[in-house]
Amino acid sequence: MPRADDNGPFKEFTFDDWIRQGFEGFQKEFQGGFEEFRKQFDQNFEEFQAEFKSAKSQFDMPEFRQHLRNASREQLLAMRSLIDKALEYLDRQEEHHKA
Numbered sequence: 621m622p623r624a625d626d627n628g629p630f631k632e633f634t635f636d637d638w639i640r641q642g643f644e645g646f647q648k649e650f651q652g653g654f655e656e657f658r659k660q661f662d663q664n665f666e667e668f669q670a671e672f673k674s675a676k677s678q679f680d681m682p683e684f685r686q687h688l689r690n691a692s693r694e695q696l697l698a699m700r701s702l703i704d705k706a707l708e709y710l711d712r713q714e715e716h717h718k719a
Contacts, residue, residue, distance in 0.1 A: 633688070636669060 643661065 633685070635672065639665065 643665075647658070
């Protein structure tokens, strides 16, 4: 099964990175005074990661990722359809003005 290309437009989704990025954004917004909060968060996050990793094995993650890719592909096909119609409209307008 193909995997997301880290060098391409789509990155592989990882829950750990998503949570960490959210926390980093929160931290940037509220600089300073949160050392104790961060220490507690890190501890809770590590516990959560361990539980999540053990629970993750019960889900068919490759199938989930495939469904996400298929949904992304369908969105791109919908945009292609819209762009094709817009191009047809412009072509008809150009032909109409030439006549």
